[in-house]
Amino acid sequence: MYKHIYFTGFMASGKSRVGRHVAERLKRPFIDTDFLIAEQANKSISEIFEQDGEAAFRKMELEVIEKLATDPEPKVISLGGGALTQASVVKAIRQSGVLIRLWAEPEVLSERISRKNNRPLMAGLDDTQRLEKVKTLLVEREVYYSKADFSVESSNEYPEEHVTERVVRLLHFWEDHVLNVETSSGDRYPIFIGNHLLSRMGILLEGLQLMPSHDFLICTDNAVAKAQSQAISQLRNQSSQSLVFKFRSGEINKNFNSLNQLYTFMLRRHFSRKTCLLQFGGGVVGDMAGFGAATYQRGIPFIQLPTTLLSMVDSSVGGKVAVNHIEGKNMIGAFYQPKAVICDISVLSTLPHQEFLAGLAEIIKYGVIYDAAFFDFIENHVESILNKDPEILKQLIKRSCEIKAEVVGIDEKETGLRAILNYGHTFGHAIEKLTNYQKFSHGIAVSLGMRVAGRVATLLNLWTSQDEERQNNLLNRFGFPTSFNVSAEEAWKAMSIDKKVDKNNRNYILPHKIGFVEKHSNIDEQIINNAWDSIRAKEEL
Numbered sequence: 252m253y254k255h256i257y258f259t260g261f262m263a264s265g266k267s268r269v270g271r272h273v274a275e276r277l278k279r280p281f282i283d284t285d286f287l288i289a290e291q292a293n294k295s296i297s298e299i300f301e302q303d304g305e306a307a308f309r310k311m312e313l314e315v316i317e318k319l320a321t322d323p324e325p326k327v328i329s330l331g332g333g334a335l336t337q338a339s340v341v342k343a344i345r346q347s348g349v350l351i352r353l354w355a356e357p358e359v360l361s362e363r364i365s366r367k368n369n370r371p372l373m374a375g376l377d378d379t380q381r382l383e384k385v386k387t388l389l390v391e392r393e394v395y396y397s398k399a400d401f402s403v404e405s406s407n408e409y410p411e412e413h414v415t416e417r418v419v420r421l422l423h424f425w426e427d428h429v430l431n432v433e434t435s436s437g438d439r440y441p442i443f444i445g446n447h448l449l450s451r452m453g454i455l456l457e458g459l460q461l462m463p464s465h466d467f468l469i470c471t472d473n474a475v476a477k478a479q480s481q482a483i484s485q486l487r488n489q490s491s492q493s494l495v496f497k498f499r500s501g502e503i504n505k506n507f508n509s510l511n512q513l514y515t516f517m518l519r520r521h522f523s524r525k526t527c528l529l530q531f532g533g534g535v536v537g538d539m540a541g542f543g544a545a546t547y548q549r550g551i552p553f554i555q556l557p558t559t560l561l562s563m564v565d566s567s568v569g570g571k572v573a574v575n576h577i578e579g580k581n582m583i584g585a586f587y588q589p590k591a592v593i594c595d596i597s598v599l600s601t602l603p604h605q606e607f608l609a610g611l612a613e614i615i616k617y618g619v620i621y622d623a624a625f626f627d628f629i630e631n632h633v634e635s636i637l638n639k640d641p642e643i644l645k646q647l648i649k650r651s652c653e654i655k656a657e658v659v660g661i662d663e664k665e666t667g668l669r670a671i672l673n674y675g676h677t678f679g680h681a682i683e684k685l686t687n688y689q690k691f692s693h694g695i696a697v698s699l700g701m702r703v704a705g706r707v708a709t710l711l712n713l714w715t716s717q718d719e720e721r722q723n724n725l726l727n728r729f730g731f732p733t734s735f736n737v738s739a740e741e742a743w744k745a746m747s748i749d750k751k752v753d754k755n756n757r758n759y760i761l762p763h764k765i766g767f768v769e770k771h772s773n774i775d776e777q778i779i780n781n782a783w784d785s786i787r788a789k790e791e792l
């Protein structure tokens with residue numbers, strides 16, 4: 252997924268030396284932007300600063316980087332120390348490659364700087380002053396270096412070949428990087444989709460600077476632990492033989508009682524704030540352990556390792572974490588973003604077919620709410636999807652994550668656009684509630700909810716009956732249920748405790764055509780009742 256490889260880091264962190272080694276290993280040209288700028292200006296960087304000023308230098312730097320970014324030949328590029336202070340530089344880099352930060356302890360950097368004594372910023376300083384200056388500058392620049400996609404330590408302990416090897420292994424993992432989620436509050440995290448990622452994810456934990464500084468705890472459920480025991484031992488191997496906590500599986504257990512068991516498990520074993528939770532499970536584990544991460548000792552990092560199709564395309568992305576309350580689903584929760592999402596398609600091999608369908612419902616939803624071309628794609632690949640063709644699955648998951656990430660990026664906290672993701676959910680949640688979360692999994696309930704919402708849209712002439720039929724036909728081709736019996740009163744009551752339905756102003760996400768939905772409110776109760784009829788009648792015929 253990357254094109255150029257950019258290196259950033261403090262002076263003497265090894266950007267140029269390691270950069271050259273990496274370039275040699277990957278048989279790519281190596282470029283040092285400071286060198287290129289000096290060459291083009293025909294004077295040294297110090298001379299440019301002295302004669303033309305820093306602003307002129309930054310302008311040249313931006314021009315050089317923007318030009319390199321659009322160069323089709325993949326390169327390894329070492330950046331100057333202050334390059335990331337310019338937002339336009341960061342943008343150009345993010346659009347054109349992967350950004351690696353090399354780091355070392357201040358003492359190591361200071362000692363390396365002293366060897367050559369050719370850094371203007373450090374001129375004339377004794378050892379103590381230099382170390383202090385390095386520490387101060389590192390703190391100041393952290394905000395820029397933290398923009399890197401991943402970090403690699405380049406301490407004196409490790410020879411350059413070793414550092415190069417780690418960078419290359421990380422880049423290998425990065426080949427399965429498909430996108431970054433960027434939230435409106437400034438959080439940013441990568442999503443990976445690929446095969447057998449779990450067996451080599453230790454390198455990513457290092458690259459995200461979670462290993463070796465953090466302890467890990469794998470959170471899963473008893474069914475996943477049984478079906479994916481091999482994957483769990485791989486995960487343990489990759490995360491310092493971490494302990495495993497198992498929830499009891501199922502929506503019925505997504506509650507405070509289960510969460511409290513996790514807290515107790517962690518507290519009794521003295522897990523500190525330097526713990527990272529690895530959520531290995533479906534949406535239930537992800538939501539519950541995610542809320543656990545958000546609240547344990549006021550918040551610890553976590554990584555989503557979804558094991559159901561639904562959690563890959565939906566619940567792992569967006570940062571909503573929650574548990575159910577007896578009064579309603581997901582009523583107690585938070586917005587809390589993971590450090591990364593890793594979708595290892597190979598774990599889907601043990602997923603029961605009904606659960607696979609549940610994920611497909613959300614995927615079809617994305618087509619209906621946002622992307623008519625994606626809906627066409629699904630229509631054209633029904634067989635391959637049912638045969639779990641890995642390439643098609645990867646495309647489905649990727650596009651779904653992109654859509655969710657785009658929507659969440661615009662509206663992280665569901666004040667506007669994000670509500671469109673709830674298409675089918677108002678009715679679906681009512682169905683789940685009415686069946687005590689036992690009869691249908693979440694996604695299947697949503698598929699029924701989409702049928703009801705689709706009918707409301709037809710009754711209101713928002714879309715055509717042909718559109719409704721097209722949506723329902725696609726659901727039928729995958730074998731989704733077509734009916735559910737509920738009385739109007741029961742349905743109305745169940746919907747009224749859904750938090751997506753404002754008590755005094757009921758909102759519904761309704762389609763206007765395939766690929767476009769809008770929020771509607773104050774819809775006549777009779778129309779809603781008639782729409783429920785559309786899935787009730789079939790069973791009674």
Ligand SMILES: NC(=O)c1ccc[n+]([C@@H]2O[C@H](COP(=O)([O-])OP(=O)(O)OC[C@H]3O[C@@H](n4cnc5c(N)ncnc54)[C@H](O)[C@@H]3O)[C@@H](O)[C@H]2O)c1
Pocket residue numbers: 472473474475478479500501502505532533534535536538558559560561562565566567568569570571572573581598599600601602603606609692693694
């Ligand atoms: N946070 C969000 O934004 C968001 C979005 C959508 C849904 N959700 C939540 O997600 C939950 C539903 O998630 P789900 O559908 O993944 O359900 P789930 O987590 O209950 O998983 C479904 C079942 O499949 C089993 N399972 C999971 N992976 C398996 C595998 N690889 N092999 C064998 N068995 C496996 C589980 O043990 C469980 O029994 C709901 O609680 C819903 O509220 C949250």
